[in-house]
Amino acid sequence: MKKVCLLLPNGFEAVEASVFTDVLGWNQITGDGTTEVITVGTRDKLKCTWNFLVTPEMHISELRVEDFDALAIPGGFEEANFYEDAFREDVLNVVREFNNQGKPIATICVAALILGKSGILEGRKATTYNLSNGHRQKQLADFKANVIADEPIVVDKNIITSFNPSTSFDVAFKLLEVLTSEENCNNIKRLMGFIK
Incomplete structure (x- = not known):
């Protein structure tokens, strides 16, 4: 069994x-x-x-990071105090440890800023929220990430980042593919109605 840590800072988007939980849950039951x-x-x-x-x-x-196979x-x-928890040192240390162990890390939208703040994106390709005058992408660049501004999903080795909530399912499917296989992922996409 591949265990995924779904790390939830206060103020996260449900x-x-x-x-x-849905994509990986569908895989657990029907994949x-x-x-x-x-x-x-x-x-x-x-x-x-x-x-x-x-x-x-x-x-x-x-x-215990060693008990998990991936981080999501x-x-x-910000208005819901997301960064108050997201930038806590214990959160950043969890991110660093998953990366040190080479385990997949998947983020959606501004969660990439947590990776940037942790230091693991320095010199690596990534993206984050792309609207509102690019404010969040500039913030990610300030963490020394190589921001790919117009790509909805960016994969750099073990790290998956995305640029807004519209990419959410695609990120979850990408993580499923990484943890299982392209064939299994496509099967789940079919069962969930994303492809025919």
């Missing part, structure tokens, strides 16, 4: 988290059955961007 998602929170109870409340399965203080992180809103 839709961006749900794509990982090759090899993926499991464990939600790991920065708090015992989390409030999403739009006030949806979530109780994660595990607190970040209990997380949704983005969130």
Whole structure:
């Protein structure tokens, strides 16, 4: 079984988290059955961007990176205090450790800024939220990432980043492909109605 840590900072966007639970959950039941998602929170109870409340399965203080095969992180809103938790040192250390172990890391939208803040994107290709005058992409560049501004999804070795919420399902499918196979991923896409 390949275990995916779905790391949830307070203020995350529920839709961006749900794509990982849905795609990898569909794989667990109707695909090759090899993926499991464990939600790991920065708090015992989390409030999403739009006030949806979530109780994660595990607190970040209990997380052992060696027990997981991949890391997934949704983005969130500054107005919902996303960066207050997202830029905490314990979150950054989790990101660094997944990267040090060469495990896949998949982010959606501004979650790439967490990777930038951790230092693992220095000199590497990545992207993040691409609207609002490119403010977030400039912020990512300030972390010394090589920002690919007009690509919806950027893959650099073990890291997957994307430029806005519209890419959410594609990122989750890319992570599934990395963890299983292109054939299995396409099967799940068919079963979920994304391809014929």
